[in-house]
Amino acid sequence: MGITVQRDACVGAGQCALVAPDLFDQDDDGIVLLLDPNPEGALVDAATRAVRLCPARAITFSA
Amino acid sequence: MSERVVVVGASIGGLTAAETLRQEGFDGDVILIGDERHRPYNRPPLSKQIIVGDWEPEDAHIRSEVEIGDLGIDLRTSCVAEALDAPARVLHTSQGDIPFDELIIATGTEPRRHPLVPSALTLRTVDDALAIRDGLRSARRVTVIGPGILGSEIASAARKYGADTHLVGRSGTLTFGGVGALLSSQLIELHETNGVDLDLDAEIVSADSDTAGTSILFADGRSERADLVVAMIGGDPRTGWLESSTLTIDNGIVCDGTGQAAAGVSAVGDVAAWRDPYTGRPVRVEHQSNAIEQAIAVALRLVRGEAGTRPVPLFWSELHGTRINAFGWFDPGLPLAPFDDGDAVLVSRDDAGRVHGAVGWNAPPREFRVARAAVAESASLAPLP
Numbered sequence: 177m178g179i180t181v182q183r184d185a186c187v188g189a190g191q192c193a194l195v196a197p198d199l200f201d202q203d204d205d206g207i208v209l210l211l212d213p214n215p216e217g218a219l220v221d222a223a224t225r226a227v228r229l230c231p232a233r234a235i236t237f238s239a
Numbered sequence: 240m241s242e243r244v245v246v247v248g249a250s251i252g253g254l255t256a257a258e259t260l261r262q263e264g265f266d267g268d269v270i271l272i273g274d275e276r277h278r279p280y281n282r283p284p285l286s287k288q289i290i291v292g293d294w295e296p297e298d299a300h301i302r303s304e305v306e307i308g309d310l311g312i313d314l315r316t317s318c319v320a321e322a323l324d325a326p327a328r329v330l331h332t333s334q335g336d337i338p339f340d341e342l343i344i345a346t347g348t349e350p351r352r353h354p355l356v357p358s359a360l361t362l363r364t365v366d367d368a369l370a371i372r373d374g375l376r377s378a379r380r381v382t383v384i385g386p387g388i389l390g391s392e393i394a395s396a397a398r399k400y401g402a403d404t405h406l407v408g409r410s411g412t413l414t415f416g417g418v419g420a421l422l423s424s425q426l427i428e429l430h431e432t433n434g435v436d437l438d439l440d441a442e443i444v445s446a447d448s449d450t451a452g453t454s455i456l457f458a459d460g461r462s463e464r465a466d467l468v469v470a471m472i473g474g475d476p477r478t479g480w481l482e483s484s485t486l487t488i489d490n491g492i493v494c495d496g497t498g499q500a501a502a503g504v505s506a507v508g509d510v511a512a513w514r515d516p517y518t519g520r521p522v523r524v525e526h527q528s529n530a531i532e533q534a535i536a537v538a539l540r541l542v543r544g545e546a547g548t549r550p551v552p553l554f555w556s557e558l559h560g561t562r563i564n565a566f567g568w569f570d571p572g573l574p575l576a577p578f579d580d581g582d583a584v585l586v587s588r589d590d591a592g593r594v595h596g597a598v599g600w601n602a603p604p605r606e607f608r609v610a611r612a613a614v615a616e617s618a619s620l621a622p623l624p
Binding site (some may be wrong): 187189190191194199202206224227228231232233234 | 249281603
């Protein structure tokens with residue numbers, strides 16, 4: 177349940193942190209950092225969008 | 240909602256469309272066909288991690304067979320789309336005819352072979368990348384023809400293997416995707432600092448190949464010999480199989496602003512020319528992020544009836560250890576300027592102060608994201624008259 181990220185699959189595109197900055201950040205190499213694994217309300221849609229935009233499919237999310 | 244969606248092209252655009260249909264609850268058939276023998280993989284790593292040997296091909300796969308099966312996607316590999324009867328809604332393939340209610344075309348581009356250097360390798364598929372990797376492992380002299388991102392990436396990889404590397408173009412500049420030649424001087428300096436021998440005003444006259452390599456003759460009388468020649472001189476949309484169809488083909492499949500090419504037929508990604516909502520002109524964008532966003536938009540339209548999208552181009556590269564990111568649109572007549580105090584983020588800013596594009600040059604990700612947000616905000620507004 178919630179959001180999980182696979183940092184070793186991440187290619188640093190930064191799409192997640194752009195569309196859902198409350199949920200994702202990037203380290204200095206651009207690799208994803210998960211800020212909040214349990215989005216609620218409007219953040220659920222943002223999480224879904226981040227999952228789809230990720231070119232590496234490094235994010236999974238089940239509400 | 241339709242009962243069977245067929246997706247032609249099993250790369251990131253096709254797979255994203257198929258996945259989004261399922262995530263949105265579509266419970267009809269989803270058939271995803273691809274002409275390669277591989278399951279869907281990401282192409283950006285081919286010219287990056289794969290040719291330098293950091294990744295094996297399986298590392299570039301987007302989804303496992305199990306995941307694709309769990310999503311209820313009927314993936315058919317080594318299946319070639321041969322013709323389309325759009326009015327009858329039938330796709331003819333090398334594995335038989337497939338009737339559909341909705342078709343999504345995501346067949347991408349075909350790399351152009353160099354007409355004067357037929358022995359030159361080129362890069363589109365993972366098999367192409369492995370052939371280049373094999374060549375790079377033993378080559379002492381490498382010639383790369385092509386001034387774009389892919390040419391630069393292959394030259395960067397060749398230097399990593401320690402080869403004498405010659406990067407050849409004829410326009411006088413190096414380009415970086417949608418940024419065009421605006422970064423040319425920075426790219427030239429980066430390559431030269433890292434030992435790439437540049438020749439950007441070179442006109443190739445002929446080439447001779449034997450088992451040991453290729454000799455290239457230039458218009459100024461020089462000739463050079465290389466163990467490996469790679470030509471990255473652009474690609475053409477893969478629309479040959481649509482010649483007998485009723486679709487409008489004009490440098491890609493011409494679509495409306497929602498990706499629809501005809502009743503029951505949509506197109507996404509490198510092969511698709513969506514009509515820009517502001518200019519009315521069909522525009523084809525060859526970046527992965529564009530394929531993903533168009534695929535999501537088409538799937539949402541089919542399931543929910545939602546309208547189109549205007550993806551903001553995003554692309555990146557790593558050359559000689561320098562990470563270069565680009566986001567947005569760039570005007571060839573508008574030089575890049577610093578976004579703020581530093582020089583790690585450069586932007587295309589118009590007279591009204593709107594930021595239309597941003598480039599990060601080894602930029603800290605958080606800093607680049609501030610500029611990206613400014614581009615996204617401009618993109619959400621109608622363009623100035």
